[in-house]
Amino acid sequence: MRKIVPVAALLFLLNAFAQVNSQSAAAALKARADAAQGGERANLSLEYAHHQLEEANNLYTQGDVEKAEANIQEVLAYCHQSADAASTSGKRLKQTEIELRKLENRMRDIGQSLNIDDRPPVEAAVQELEQVRAGLLAKMWGDKAEPKDKS
Amino acid sequence: MKRIVWPICMLIWLLALTHAAPAQTRERDPLTDAEVDQMREAADYPNKRLELMVRFIKERMAMIGILRSDPPSPTRPKQIHDYLQDLIALLDETDDNIDMYASHHSDMRKGLKLLIEADSEWQLNLRQLKEQSPPDELQQYAFVLSNTVDTVADSGKNARETLEEQNKLAAEKKLNKDYSERKD
Numbered sequence: 444m445r446k447i448v449p450v451a452a453l454l455f456l457l458n459a460f461a462q463v464n465s466q467s468a469a470a471a472l473k474a475r476a477d478a479a480q481g482g483e484r485a486n487l488s489l490e491y492a493h494h495q496l497e498e499a500n501n502l503y504t505q506g507d508v509e510k511a512e513a514n515i516q517e518v519l520a521y522c523h524q525s526a527d528a529a530s531t532s533g534k535r536l537k538q539t540e541i542e543l544r545k546l547e548n549r550m551r552d553i554g555q556s557l558n559i560d561d562r563p564p565v566e567a568a569v570q571e572l573e574q575v576r577a578g579l580l581a582k583m584w585g586d587k588a589e590p591k592d593k594s
Numbered sequence: 595m596k597r598i599v600w601p602i603c604m605l606i607w608l609l610a611l612t613h614a615a616p617a618q619t620r621e622r623d624p625l626t627d628a629e630v631d632q633m634r635e636a637a638d639y640p641n642k643r644l645e646l647m648v649r650f651i652k653e654r655m656a657m658i659g660i661l662r663s664d665p666p667s668p669t670r671p672k673q674i675h676d677y678l679q680d681l682i683a684l685l686d687e688t689d690d691n692i693d694m695y696a697s698h699h700s701d702m703r704k705g706l707k708l709l710i711e712a713d714s715e716w717q718l719n720l721r722q723l724k725e726q727s728p729p730d731e732l733q734q735y736a737f738v739l740s741n742t743v744d745t746v747a748d749s750g751k752n753a754r755e756t757l758e759e760q761n762k763l764a765a766e767k768k769l770n771k772d773y774s775e776r777k778d
Binding site (some may be wrong): 468483486487489490493494534535537538541543584 | 679682684686734737738742744745748
């Protein structure tokens, strides 16, 4: 028994360390996205949004719906930040639009895997991302540009 | 019991290190001061400027190669991530330069050829990075790596299209050798 307790404590700490490490990497990425400018801000913000979306998916899987929905809102905020940075600087517009489309598709897939009761916030977020993308397309091609794969 | 104390102390130290990481955030500049000076000096010579850009990108790519051949370390994924981010910034800067010189009909055919040749090599380097990175490391820069691959492909396409336009303009004798010769 005396041997099991320290080993269990070590395993617990290792698990905690892995979780803290992942959260810390995300926090560092978020801080870098906030501090960056122009195209780099657009890139890093999208990377952080992508990370948070996968985290939201994990939280939904674990049944922590409230936290998952908070993550979805964070994803939206950083998609807006990315699109704003690309629009303002005129850099990475095309790449940002492409990455937003990928993220939107992933979010739609995650939404469809959820219970019906949990879907509305994700579906609303997908619609909002559609608007963000439409804004970027309008910036690139003019006001008549619309996302082709509207659904 | 003593044997368990040391690893726990190490873990606490590592935790403290990872918590300190966000405080080290600062805006990165993809070029050094010396490189910026070289770029300024070459501003009137499009071929020279493109040659410099290609060299700077190759140097970052080589740094990633060196990191990959080094023994694994906890900071390696972050370093590779940052070099990839620099590559994107430099490729964007190269494209901006090409657009600027092209709009003034400045001859950069030599520089464009260099870029097109290097583009295939960079695609190969990035593919190898993706295929040969340990999965736990790749996870930490997969997003930026995918962006870099797309940016390299776009940059190559832009260079090829511009070279085609420049060849047509050269046949019509409508290209300026130096940027300072532009007529606007």
